[in-house]
Amino acid sequence: MDLSSNSIPLFLFLAFVLALLMQWKRPNAAAQMQKLPPSPWKLPFIGNLHHLVGSLPHHALRKLAQKHGPLMHLQLDRAVSPAIRIVLYGASDIAFAPYGDYWRQMRKICTQELLSARTVQSFSPIRQAEASRLVSSIQALAGGKEPINIAEKLYMYSSPMIRRSAFGKVSRDDQNAFVQIIKDGVGTEGMEIADLFPSYKFLHFFSVVRIKLEKWMQNQDKLLSNILRQHIRDFATKKSSTGGEFGQEDLIDVLLRVRESGGLQCQMTDDNIKAVIVDMFLGGIENSCTTVEWALAEMIRKPDVMAKGQSEIRTAFMGKKIIEEIYVLRGFTTTDIQNLRYLKSVIKETLRLHPPVPLLVPGECREH
Numbered sequence: 520m521d522l523s524s525n526s527i528p529l530f531l532f533l534a535f536v537l538a539l540l541m542q543w544k545r546p547n548a549a550a551q552m553q554k555l556p557p558s559p560w561k562l563p564f565i566g567n568l569h570h571l572v573g574s575l576p577h578h579a580l581r582k583l584a585q586k587h588g589p590l591m592h593l594q595l596d597r598a599v600s601p602a603i604r605i606v607l608y609g610a611s612d613i614a615f616a617p618y619g620d621y622w623r624q625m626r627k628i629c630t631q632e633l634l635s636a637r638t639v640q641s642f643s644p645i646r647q648a649e650a651s652r653l654v655s656s657i658q659a660l661a662g663g664k665e666p667i668n669i670a671e672k673l674y675m676y677s678s679p680m681i682r683r684s685a686f687g688k689v690s691r692d693d694q695n696a697f698v699q700i701i702k703d704g705v706g707t708e709g710m711e712i713a714d715l716f717p718s719y720k721f722l723h724f725f726s727v728v729r730i731k732l733e734k735w736m737q738n739q740d741k742l743l744s745n746i747l748r749q750h751i752r753d754f755a756t757k758k759s760s761t762g763g764e765f766g767q768e769d770l771i772d773v774l775l776r777v778r779e780s781g782g783l784q785c786q787m788t789d790d791n792i793k794a795v796i797v798d799m800f801l802g803g804i805e806n807s808c809t810t811v812e813w814a815l816a817e818m819i820r821k822p823d824v825m826a827k828g829q830s831e832i833r834t835a836f837m838g839k840k841i842i843e844e845i846y847v848l849r850g851f852t853t854t855d856i857q858n859l860r861y862l863k864s865v866i867k868e869t870l871r872l873h874p875p876v877p878l879l880v881p882g883e884c885r886e887h
Contacts, residue, residue: 559593570593602732609790612798613625623784625791633773645680646844656672656675674804677808678702682695687771687772697800739797747771754775810869813872818865831862
């Protein structure tokens with residue numbers, strides 16, 4: 520029997536639908552042999568992704584957990600996307616590095632060196648200076664009729680603070696250029712068809728996001744390499760001890776010192792240092808701004824909470840015009856912030872209601 524030209528597309532479409540149904544209904548032998556946790560119903564190719572459509576991912580997962588229990592089997596995506604590998608130098612940072620000796624080493628460096636109490640305290644003058652600048656800029660606009668973009672102001676506070684802490688005395692043009700590159704890169708990544716089908720390698724060659732990220736990565740790497748080379752030169756000439764703005768080490772100085780001190784289980788390359796710095800920028804700027812923005816929004820919605828917080832500030836500082844984060848009183852190091860117990864509770868409640876990163880970093884099991 521001859522098929523007309525109009526019936527051929529219909530025949531191909533029906534054959535494709537039939538193949539999908541057969542694939543969907545066919546039992547998976549490997550899955551039958553395994554005792555997997557309960558799972559919501561799946562669709563061919565996309566797995567359980569359709570269950571996350573229409574609401575925030577952590578809200579959708581909460582609804583699924585209420586029905587299927589806290590431990591579920593979901594088919595969503597790969598653990599680390601190609602975009603992460605491009606931006607973070609092959610996922611050699613702290614957040615996305617695979618579990619192993621290198622990850623344990625970098626995590627130890629982060630907790631004992633980069634984010635230690637001594638290092639964080641050394642950046643106190645930078646935080647205080649940027650906070651004063653933020654308050655002054657808001658005061659200058661408070662008398663006008665135009666609305667104030669709080670999100671923009673918070674970004675203008677967080678980015679110079681992280682920038683100065685990470686780079687120290689590097690030229691302001693290079694610092695501002697890197698912050699702008701990070702800001703541009705945050706909006707570049709997006710969901711792509713290649714992420715949904717990681718086994719089909721040919722899809723990555725048609726990825727528009729990959730092309731944009733690789734071009735963006737070239738600009739980022741060029742600027743970071745220049746900044747790192749300057750720090751290496753200063754370190755070689757014994758100037759690293761005064762690399763920071765206030766005679767303290769900046770974050771790059773700390774990483775270089777740890778690398779040169781020896782005793783590391785895994786080699787720390789220049790790319791590893793650059794990946795950690797990008798981690799600090801992405802986590803320090805975005806998370807801080809999001810948390811403060813939500814806290815202000817919740818306090819505006821609840822005037823009694825706002826009034827109680829304002830009253831605590833007025834009582835704790837008793838007319839002080841400048842709030843000092845850390846200062847020495849009678850030979851002891853103290854801080855004005857330790858008396859703000861209610862505001863600390865407000866921040867904790869904000870993090871509970873609106874976590875800036877509601878889902879943990881994806882992981883993968885390498886042993887069965």
